[in-house]
Amino acid sequence: MNCEPPPAEAEEEIAGGASPQSIVSSVVIGDNRKSENGTDSPGEGIISDEEDGNEGTRKKLRLSKEQSAVLEETFRVHQALSPMHKAALAKRLSLRPRQVEVWFQNRRARTKLKQTELACDFLKRRCEKLTEENQRLLREVQQLRLFMSSPTQLYMGMAAPPTTLTDDQDCSFPLGAG
């Protein structure tokens, strides 16, 4: 499977330089975004590796700002992690390796989606331009045909003959052997 790294321009900005040292060492449940003063509301505490804990209902754990920042920073360097790197990162962030893995998978998916959207926008604009150009050329062909059918009459009434096909433009068409 080929996973080419995305171009830098497709990358979103990461949340400003959170220092890796300031990682909150707990997986929190609850509102991480509202706490603008940086105080992550520590909900349930650390989730251990074995403690999948979801007997019945699984809990969704929101990552803290710091955790997300470190993950983003790491992602900027490597879009995929070796098992060792993953384990180290998980330990550093007090997450399960599986969580780190899932985060990276989702992050790659997000990047790809964003790239696809950008590509789509680009193609849309390109298509619009080509359509415009096509219309213009069609009009010009029409003018040329008129001009060829009665050059003198038309020439009198025209400010200038169609100018698109000038000397510096190669309007020849490859007709094979010729």
Add this chain to the structure above:
DNA sequence: CCTTTCGTGCGATTTACATCA
């Protein structure tokens, strides 16, 4: 060479949670 097992990535989907009208 096959076959099996294991680890990993990906796309699609589900689901918990946050936000807003």
Add this chain to the structure above:
DNA sequence: TATGATGTAAATCGCACGAAA
């Protein structure tokens, strides 16, 4: 303030692939 709609992101599922045994 309560509530439903909606968006986002964490998590799950199933499949495919390559490497190693």
